[in-house]
Amino acid sequence: MRIRVIVPIIVDIFDEEVKKEFGSHSSSEVEEIEVVHLDKGTASIESEFDEALAAPDILNKVIEAEKKGFDGVIIDCFGDPAVKAAREVVDIPVVGAAEPSMLLACSLGQRFSVVTVLENVIPMIENIAKVLGVYEKLASVRSVNIPVLELHDKDTLKNALFEEMLKAIKEDKAHVLILGCTGMMGVADDLHEMLAKEGYDVPVIDPAAASIRFLEVLIGLGLKQSRLTYMKPPEKERKL
Amino acid sequence: MRIRVIVPIIVDIFDEEVKKEFGSHSSSEVEEIEVVHLDKGTASIESEFDEALAAPDILNKVIEAEKKGFDGVIIDCFGDPAVKAAREVVDIPVVGAAEPSMLLACSLGQRFSVVTVLENVIPMIENIAKVLGVYEKLASVRSVNIPVLELHDKDTLKNALFEEMLKAIKEDKAHVLILGCTGMMGVADDLHEMLAKEGYDVPVIDPAAASIRFLEVLIGLGLKQSRLTYMKPPEKERKL
Amino acid sequence: MRIRVIVPIIVDIFDEEVKKEFGSHSSSEVEEIEVVHLDKGTASIESEFDEALAAPDILNKVIEAEKKGFDGVIIDCFGDPAVKAAREVVDIPVVGAAEPSMLLACSLGQRFSVVTVLENVIPMIENIAKVLGVYEKLASVRSVNIPVLELHDKDTLKNALFEEMLKAIKEDKAHVLILGCTGMMGVADDLHEMLAKEGYDVPVIDPAAASIRFLEVLIGLGLKQSRLTYMKPPEKERKL
Amino acid sequence: MRIRVIVPIIVDIFDEEVKKEFGSHSSSEVEEIEVVHLDKGTASIESEFDEALAAPDILNKVIEAEKKGFDGVIIDCFGDPAVKAAREVVDIPVVGAAEPSMLLACSLGQRFSVVTVLENVIPMIENIAKVLGVYEKLASVRSVNIPVLELHDKDTLKNALFEEMLKAIKEDKAHVLILGCTGMMGVADDLHEMLAKEGYDVPVIDPAAASIRFLEVLIGLGLKQSRLTYMKPPEKERKL
Amino acid sequence: MRIRVIVPIIVDIFDEEVKKEFGSHSSSEVEEIEVVHLDKGTASIESEFDEALAAPDILNKVIEAEKKGFDGVIIDCFGDPAVKAAREVVDIPVVGAAEPSMLLACSLGQRFSVVTVLENVIPMIENIAKVLGVYEKLASVRSVNIPVLELHDKDTLKNALFEEMLKAIKEDKAHVLILGCTGMMGVADDLHEMLAKEGYDVPVIDPAAASIRFLEVLIGLGLKQSRLTYMKPPEKERKL
Amino acid sequence: MRIRVIVPIIVDIFDEEVKKEFGSHSSSEVEEIEVVHLDKGTASIESEFDEALAAPDILNKVIEAEKKGFDGVIIDCFGDPAVKAAREVVDIPVVGAAEPSMLLACSLGQRFSVVTVLENVIPMIENIAKVLGVYEKLASVRSVNIPVLELHDKDTLKNALFEEMLKAIKEDKAHVLILGCTGMMGVADDLHEMLAKEGYDVPVIDPAAASIRFLEVLIGLGLKQSRLTYMKPPEKERKL
Structure with missing residues (x-):
């Protein structure tokens, strides 16, 4: 291919x-x-x-x-x-990147949350879920408040994602997490481990993957x- | 203004x-x-x-x-x-033109149908209703199979719209009709009358209006x- | 007219x-x-x-x-x-007053909240949204706990509305606010300004208007x- | 009691x-x-x-x-x-009578239809289902076009109900039927039998019962x- | 019978x-x-x-x-x-036990919450509501974190249920409560009273009943x- | 793997x-x-x-x-x-087989229909879509009325599927088709071609694939x- x-x-x-x-x-x-x-x-x-x-x-x-x-x-x-x-x-x-991530998430758990870059794009992502027909499965869209062009600091990114993902799980009842920007590269596995250490063995979906x-x-x-x-x-x- | x-x-x-x-x-x-x-x-x-x-x-x-x-x-x-x-x-x-028409339609009756130009745009219009949050009120989107640039023949247009509107009422249970293209100018009132003569006193919404x-x-x-x-x-x- | x-x-x-x-x-x-x-x-x-x-x-x-x-x-x-x-x-x-307010709200933002007088009428207002077909857009209905006949004290009213509107934005993710009683006259513009000062430039809909x-x-x-x-x-x- | x-x-x-x-x-x-x-x-x-x-x-x-x-x-x-x-x-x-009938129907099959007296009340009945939260289970509301005060001719009523119920099953995929007027007394059992003879062993709910x-x-x-x-x-x- | x-x-x-x-x-x-x-x-x-x-x-x-x-x-x-x-x-x-409880709850108030034994069964109960068609009425499913075989200590059970029911009312806007395990026998009436004393006169549904x-x-x-x-x-x- | x-x-x-x-x-x-x-x-x-x-x-x-x-x-x-x-x-x-098929279908078109073996399993399949959260995308579930153990006659099967798929497209507005039984092996490509010849270039999803x-x-x-x-x-x- x-x-x-x-x-x-x-x-x-x-x-x-x-x-x-x-x-x-x-x-x-x-x-x-x-x-x-x-x-x-x-x-x-x-x-x-x-x-x-x-x-x-x-x-x-x-x-x-x-x-x-x-x-x-x-x-x-x-x-x-x-x-x-x-x-x-x-x-x-x-x-x-959004449709495949959301569809995979639907198969892996009861509800998913997306954690994205800026608040600005939250309605856009919600609307993708509405048009795709999976809005009922969307627990929340959250943001780390980091612009796309500043995503290169992976440690800052991971910590910010971790914090929002914990909130998604505890407050929004998310069972699956999606990285909501394709610029968030190479951090999904680490996030999965960080969450697992807190007792939350949940899939973290990398949208590029x-x-x-x-x-x-x-x-x-x-x-x-x-x-x-x-x-x-x-x-x-x-x-x- | x-x-x-x-x-x-x-x-x-x-x-x-x-x-x-x-x-x-x-x-x-x-x-x-x-x-x-x-x-x-x-x-x-x-x-x-x-x-x-x-x-x-x-x-x-x-x-x-x-x-x-x-x-x-x-x-x-x-x-x-x-x-x-x-x-x-x-x-x-x-x-x-779509959002205002759909919102007006919501206030006028139980369900509305849109009659548009070509089948091509039906999913687009359905998706507008989904994102706007009024999909439950959408009875159907139908088309007259006339391209935008051939809408100038008003008689052909009116007859085609009339036929589809009757189907929308009888088959899809529409109670309000919307003209689904802003190129369909100057025909809403006639359609309203044509439908009223058939016993269907239903609003016909002109999207430009x-x-x-x-x-x-x-x-x-x-x-x-x-x-x-x-x-x-x-x-x-x-x-x- | x-x-x-x-x-x-x-x-x-x-x-x-x-x-x-x-x-x-x-x-x-x-x-x-x-x-x-x-x-x-x-x-x-x-x-x-x-x-x-x-x-x-x-x-x-x-x-x-x-x-x-x-x-x-x-x-x-x-x-x-x-x-x-x-x-x-x-x-x-x-x-x-409710239907027009809710339909306008649908066109202005992703979700709206209604702030009304007493808890007693919250289910009624929720049911209006259900029948109108816009329940998915309703973030919440909140109340200021002031009876209709005591709405004349505008300062008390505005402060109470402001507090609930902030909660609607922060906790319920409301992007548009509606005054949920037609007795709440003459306060929408002030509320809009009060919220704007907090960084929330959101429409506040007066139901009479x-x-x-x-x-x-x-x-x-x-x-x-x-x-x-x-x-x-x-x-x-x-x-x- | x-x-x-x-x-x-x-x-x-x-x-x-x-x-x-x-x-x-x-x-x-x-x-x-x-x-x-x-x-x-x-x-x-x-x-x-x-x-x-x-x-x-x-x-x-x-x-x-x-x-x-x-x-x-x-x-x-x-x-x-x-x-x-x-x-x-x-x-x-x-x-x-509507709420209990609809709730019973929910437990008995995948979808239910209501057959009522006049078209006039169809939106009212649909709205009851919306407010009750069971609209997804409502296959259709149909009418026999007989006013309440003319329901006393039981044979006419039963034949008209039977015809609409067959359509509800065949066209609307109803699996449970509800008599949509409390004036339709004493006919549910007969309708159940008439439908069973056609091969449709479906519950017919009498709303008074x-x-x-x-x-x-x-x-x-x-x-x-x-x-x-x-x-x-x-x-x-x-x-x- | x-x-x-x-x-x-x-x-x-x-x-x-x-x-x-x-x-x-x-x-x-x-x-x-x-x-x-x-x-x-x-x-x-x-x-x-x-x-x-x-x-x-x-x-x-x-x-x-x-x-x-x-x-x-x-x-x-x-x-x-x-x-x-x-x-x-x-x-x-x-x-x-779930379907009858949920259908009764639909008739008694705007939204219901289920309080069950363990987190493990929460998705199962949510899915019952989805298939039954009443998911819109489900405010939340909560758990007391007590296994079925340890439900015999009624005082512990009642206190744990009371705490979760209060949260269901205050945080999830539940208006009706359902005991989400048939092993929670003989406690519904006490819970009803405990909640009433707090000012919440809400039905508590025993699923066996x-x-x-x-x-x-x-x-x-x-x-x-x-x-x-x-x-x-x-x-x-x-x-x- | x-x-x-x-x-x-x-x-x-x-x-x-x-x-x-x-x-x-x-x-x-x-x-x-x-x-x-x-x-x-x-x-x-x-x-x-x-x-x-x-x-x-x-x-x-x-x-x-x-x-x-x-x-x-x-x-x-x-x-x-x-x-x-x-x-x-x-x-x-x-x-x-159902979940993956339905999720793929969601990404390929506006609505999908499933054509399965017997009417008996239609509610089961509808319920899978409800629990998966994609019921809005499900146009219909149809059946060919052939038991699983008689699926070996591929010509009969293909003709029956073709007929129901045409109805799904024309009457139910399906844009994507799913074979609703894993026993329907080796026929998806042919069905795709048969439909394409009728002017319907729509995906036909083999559930095993x-x-x-x-x-x-x-x-x-x-x-x-x-x-x-x-x-x-x-x-x-x-x-x-």
Whole structure:
């Protein structure tokens, strides 16, 4: 399998780590992981506004991926930007990070919480759960109040996540935890252990891991988006 | 009040009719209705893809509206494209056409149906109802199978709408009808009469009418979007 | 437009303030606001029992309003007493205060809370949201523990509302606030400012303002209740 | 046990049959069934309007029942008129006919349908299910198009019910049927047999039977309405 | 009426108390209550695992009950183990303890909480509410952290229940309380009083009491499970 | 990875085909697939009764799998029998066939339908969707009226499935289809093509394929059931 990962921001600072991370999460079936970022858009995605600005170039990169023969595309952001639009325009499966994480979580426990970067994106994430149809399983969306571009300090991040995850378990009755930003790389296993030490043996889902494995399933089984939900857009003038 | 109406397509063919229609639906409180269309985007909106391509320039036009001193903005499309993003970036109220229509419908009867242009946009409209929290009131979304750019033949349109509305009432138990495309201008009253003649005295909501009147309420009462839902996007590099 | 406001209680103490308040909230389209109270019923509405006793005379006053040529009726109470019955018997639009407030709130943010007078009416208000179909958007209903007839001390009221609204935001995740009693007149703007000073720039909806503006929309657009939901009651013997 | 049955209409034509029917459905624990009708109200209940007009005198009769030492009260109508108000003002259990029928139905099968008299009351019945919290279990509400006061022709009634019940099973996937008017007396067993002959061995719930047995359970177990939901109305002036 | 109560565990320690308790809760219509326990299964039911192991012998005892001419069966456990399977194989009504308790609770107040033995069974109880269709009414499931086989110390039990019930009322907004284990015998009335003394006049439902009275209703009215939901299992080889 | 597939019936007729099928659906990561059937239970699973009888030996086989060092277990039935109990007692992931299929379906389109063997199991499958939290996405469950043990006639099966799938699309608005029995092996691709020829390019999910790939994801990512949902059963006497 050949998979393109689109990091939907205009800076390349995550590219290398993303490639390494996806490589470590993917199965042996994956022969190639290509990581690309955007030419146009924003430096990070922390609002509906950022998503809207990133969408057109994400779609370019998705269409290009199909032309180049990739078997599937990951839009590497927990806001799932342009995922639905992308599914309309290509015949290969496209996933974001939120849907696969939430669906995995549904199978692992009674309720899940998402811990994300900033309060700004909490409604966006809640709305993804509503549209996906799993809102009843969502215990809460919490934030660590760290912007995407400051996630590199892993210790600060882990401590902040740990604190919010404990609250999610104790106050919101979460039984499964999801890292709510694809920039929170390489910390899921540690968090799992930190929680286990407190007596909470709960799954901590890394959204990058979830997205590539979920995409592998679709590719492996020859499944792609339903054309009754994601119809091909009619031909018309489009000026960009 | 001064209101900007953004017709989120790159052609000007609707501009004049839109101006006339909004003028006829607005109250005497509205002093100015400015109609603009997009420089970049698509010729019509009939898919998630079209919405994604239109969003950046819609946002430009919204930001510009605030700078020019407009009191509120209507994004004149039943897909409510970029409405949430727009609410983040300005301090004046912004509405699309779907939300106001659905909320009015909730107050008028037990269940409503939307009759839109093409099957392609049915899931988008269902998802708006889910996110808005009124999905339980949505009886169905039906389509007349006429593209946006062919809506000008009003007789064909009215007959097709009439047929689907009858089915919505008889088969889906709709008690209120909504025209599911802002291009379906000037037909709501006739449809109301046609249905009344069949014994169904049901409201038929014109989405343009609903959107301007709903926006007038917000402006009139000094209400705008909550900053807890629609937080201002953090400053960062954005390249378009 | 000519609008009748029915204050559904048997005392006239609110009449003058109500008239002034509705006048200040309505648009220039409203030519006349007539305020009437009941001949039979209760001194205030703080229970299902009070609503039931008030309903017959509310209905008299609604029917009378239509006969006298009013264009629409407001039943000025957050319990929406007799609103559904009234819609059956007249051909002009009828609104209470809760439905319009809740529908406006749905468009302004992710979740809303209502702060009302006494705990007694909390289930009634929750049930209105259930029947209206917007229960998923209701964060909570809270009360200030002040009876309707003691709402005149505005400072006490504002402080009590402020405290509960802060809790609604912090504990219940409310993003929009609604004053849950039409007797809480003239305090919405102050509450908005008090909350803004705490860093919460959230809409505070005055139910009287919401109801008259919402009714204006219906009248302005020639819309009224669906006759499939609100069928005319069959003729029969009725003894009162 | 001593139970008062309030037939919430101003005519006495059902009184005798009601007494006989409730007698046949009740257990040996019931020592006395007193049937009363209203002094003020309407000749039948077929609208929200009728319910509103009947409510005050229903409440008189409920309060009187408690004073006379009855152990519980049945408001004998499928619209459950004034049930919630009544629970506030007395310390004995009060039931209508819809709630007990729907709750029994929930325990007997996957989904239930109600077949009632006129289309007019369908939204009212749907709303009862919404407030009761069992709307997901409601397959449909159908009507036989026979007014309450013409229900005495049992053969016509049974045939009409049978036809609608078959549709409820085949088209709406109902697994349990409820007679949606307390005037449909003495036909449930026949309907059960008629459906069984068609291969559908499904429960047919008589609402009078359900209400008296449900009330017996409450009385027998010493249970009554929660005072956190149904608080005592505050003292105040009430003029009727 | 003759009723068999199946205590779905392999020890007889509860048998005598169960018989006495059910006797005290049943009406005079019940002529015989036979209490049996299992030959195969587990010493108590505190997990999905225990339920699965108990189910086959529960089903034996249910089938036997019908053969011996009992009019109905109670599976005396709040997990409702094997209740649905049992309804498929016999023509007499079968109830567990959870469904009847929850349905009674729905009629008594706005929301109910269940207080059970161990955290282990909380998801099971939540899932019963989901399948029954009353999840919206479930405020919370709490536990006292006392295993089933240590429930005999009534004072400890009552104090622990009281504490959790107070939390359910204050923190979870419960208006009705349910004892979430059939081993919590003989304490409901005391709890009701203890809560009333704190100012909370709320129903406390004993699940054994609810189950036998609910079953009596079904037997008394000749109602049993719908054969469209609980079809007879097809004939086939079965090896146990 | 080493995976045990438990065919939860007492006959071996499916074993060989199951092994071949799972082999064809699994990825190259799977080194061993062991297929076992039950010693005690029933010849097929077509009721809650069959599930209950099969559960104890399924659990034996799951516990044994963990002891033998398997990395995960599939309970190969669309009723997901004993899946929740199994998750409590082992530390390796356990999946049935329904949950993975439904979760995949959620990601592929707006609504899914399941087409199963007999009407008997429709409520069971609906209830799985309710507990999993995806009931809103379930368009319908339909049946082909062919018992499990007669599924070997693939042409008859395919034609019957095709007919029901067309109805699911046209009448129930399904956008994704799921084969609702793990005995329906080797037909998904053909059905996909047959539907595509009719103009419906929709995913057809084979539940065996979905289950093994979903399990691979869990194993691959080191994820297993949350111990807050699936707590270890307390030690106690158990007699089988």
